[in-house]
Ligand code: AMP
Ligand code: MN
């Protein structure tokens with residue numbers, strides 16, 4: 001089976017490698033099919049195509065859409081999308097507009113909590129146009145306010161902490177709709193990371209399926225062996241296809257590497273077998289999403 005890594009970030013969102021450097025690293029780690037899935041933005045795809053074509057890495061256009069479900073933020077991956085689809089692009093542009101306001105609001109709140117020039121500080125860590133909590137985290141570590149990214153999130157950026165701003169992202173239905181309108185497959189990212197009870201997770205996945213969502217990211221760098229098994233069982237019971245993605249952001253994080261992931265558990269149907277994710281590789285052709 002090919003080495004699929006269907007979740008990764010570049011400098012277009014909160015990754016530290018440019019889109020083409022990301023492709024080169026994926027190639028050097030043995031990845032054969034890579035999806036670039038920046039948060040709420042698809043602009044990295046065209047910048048990564050050249051490197052992918054030269055190295056023979058099959059590159060899928062992707063996106064990781066921020067969704068508000070109840071009081072929670074959930075991430076929905078769009079895989080094999082047409083990065084020029086108007087409906088998708090308009091939806092993502094709205095999210096980025098909210099993100100801009102929210103980025104400044106996080107800064108104002110951190111300022112009140114005693115972090116001087118937080119917004120300007122976070123901007124210094126931004127390499128694209130998009131500002132995320134990751135950039136605030138890097139600034140908090142870089143300025144010595146905290147020692148690790150984990151501490152930055154735990155002390156300042158998670159819900160209930162001074163820099164947290166409750167999300168007003170897309171709805172689940174909007175995210176799945178935009179992805180489908182762009183010809184892609186919708187996959188719930190890192191499902192074990194939401195801290196949901198089993199009941200709550202099943203209810204969210206039920207809604208996701210009603211909207212026509214296809215997949216669950218069973219294998220993720222942020223899942224331990226137990227979580228992979230549990231999420232694999234959810235996928236099988238609910239008839240969702242299984243995806244595999246590192247959620248790579250930064251070569252400096254030695255716990256997360258491109259392409260270095262366990263296989264999809266036995267009994268799960270890989271998303272690439274259920275759905276043809278072929279379309280938008282080096283030579284754009286029409287995509288087809290099967291049932
Ligand atoms: P945002 O979309 O601005 O809320 O930022 C979310 C990003 O923050 C995620 O995609 C992760 O890259 C990062 N993140 C979230 N939680 C943590 C955590 N506990 N430690 C490190 N990074 C995190
Ligand atoms: Mn991220």
Ligand code: MN
Nearest residue numbers: 064075189190
């Ligand atoms: Mn995510």
Ligand code: MN
Nearest residue numbers: 007009064247
């Ligand atoms: Mn991600």
